[in-house]
Amino acid sequence: MELKGIHHVSALTANAADNYSFYTEVLGMRLVKKTVNQDDTSVYHLFYADEIGNPGTDLTFFEIPRAGTTYPGVSSISATSLRVKDDNALQYWKQRFIEYKVDHDDIITVGGRKIVSFRDPEGQRLKLVSDETNNGVKGGTPWKKGPVPVENAIIGLGPSHLTVNDPDPTIKVLTEVLSFKEIDRYPSLVQGQQDVRVFSTGEGGTGAEVHLETRPDLPRERPGRGSVHHVAFRVDNEEELQYWKERLQSARLPNSGLVERYYFKSLYFREPNGILFELATDGPGFTTDEDPEHLGESLALPPYFEQDRERIEARLKPLDI
Template sequence: MTTLKALKGQHHVSAITANAMKNYEFYTKILGLRLVKKTVNQDDTSVYHLFFADERGNPGTDLTFFEIPRAGHTYYGSNSVSTTSLRVPKDASLEYWKNRFNEFEIEHDEISIVSGRATLAFRDFEGQRLALVSDENNVGVAGGKPWDKSPVALEHAIVGLGPVTLTVQNISALSSVLKDIMGYREKGKYEAEGHEVVVFETGEGGTGAEVHVVARPDLPAERPGRGSVHHVAFRVENQEELIKWANYLKELRIPNSGFVERYYFKSLYFREPNGILFELATDGPGFEGDEPFETLGENLSLPLYFEAQRKEIEAKLKPLDTREGGKN
């Protein structure tokens, strides 16, 4: 049997937007993330793929979006990534963010304690389910480094992805995949909105390496659209390790994509038994191979294997001016 290193935590979360410009403005101007890459969906090059992250897109900090202009309304339900959380440095940061959300009229809940952490749930302009979680008492995977040109106060800025919450109809099947195949360990349980949530962690553990799972067999499966999550990705150290994962899943006869070249990282995709799409992605090579750090995200970047099609690709895309790079 293939010997594997433990997964290192969240790599990125990819979601759906119907409006790339509003999406860019919300995640850079309101949340203060940096657009580190403006590229296209490699499976459909007529669609933007935007990567928002810390200053250089360190693994574990990326929240990405595919623009699907005709995406319909999301009908929330089970078998979905139901909350994506973002890490902030300390409990006091949540008061800063609550005031900021009030200033910009962003829909949010009250600050509460969830799984022992101060948390502030909120929604973006399309109903994307998000939460800020405090890293004040965090021990585990380190966060990233916020961009110093962000409009958000650096002492309170987002430093990466926190726990992802999965709502599923069959929790035992997902638990088996997380523990027996992906190497997660059960950390504990808590209650949220009258339902038990099971916490799993991997690697160093902590905020950036947890998956929270809630069983909701009473809910129909989610019908995704704008404001929903497309997939969640988990960190693999390098290409050699990813190839081991591909062989391992093959040994287990688990249907998967096999090795996929994504240029900014290497990937592998499979679905857990409830149908949620999981990706395993390498930590590198990163986002600075085709544009310098200083101007990340300002121009349309294309992997080398798409460069010959640049004119045709650009002709299908609505212009999206991101040269401000997140400044006010």
């Protein structure tokens, strides 16, 4: 049994309103769910994705208003990739970044794919990666009502980039527990460092990879606004999620057990370098409680929070959509 690829990536923001403006107005992603952090209902949890929030397209943010500055380092998800259709789209984005004064780098080729690295206003480390040569997991469906032409729009999540001090424990979990396969290596962009190692699962391709970088020269990351909280991998259904729970227990990896998130079911655990992984089911999805035409327009709460809606809404700063 194999994981199907990247399900979602969850990151931290100190300002939900500014975050919403950047990811919808500049990056052209759709806010498919405006809800709350189910572990702390006093703050927002925002989901940006393709047209209907297909698995593998969700970049989510927990709002932590007092979050401090991120100090990059190891034991981290150090960059998140966003997929675009082809190399031509990167040219469009380079001009768009200039127009919107987005901090970005030049287009380069890394591991056989063209990419452009950039940062959001809080320093979130992001990459656009071209699907020009992708033969694996298909991308999502761009939001047709967004500000970016569909031929250039973001179509999903690409490889998650992990940075660690010692790669061996992480590799053991990826390959022996989660059944990823090492398929490639490419030179680090930092002179004198080891090659970045590429691990793939399921159908492979840009939507199903983890890139592992070894940096013994760096301290442990101090997370804050602009850092990544966790990466989630796709599981078909709850039955398979139970299988993975038992597999983690057999490997003596402490885990959360199955967690109800309403839009999907989840299982959380930390690999030995301290990076938080989640396994999440593909369904039921974000249209389970909202019409596809009106996703993200109002505060959505799972049924088990509805009795507290008035109290929850009173504690949230209004977010105009």
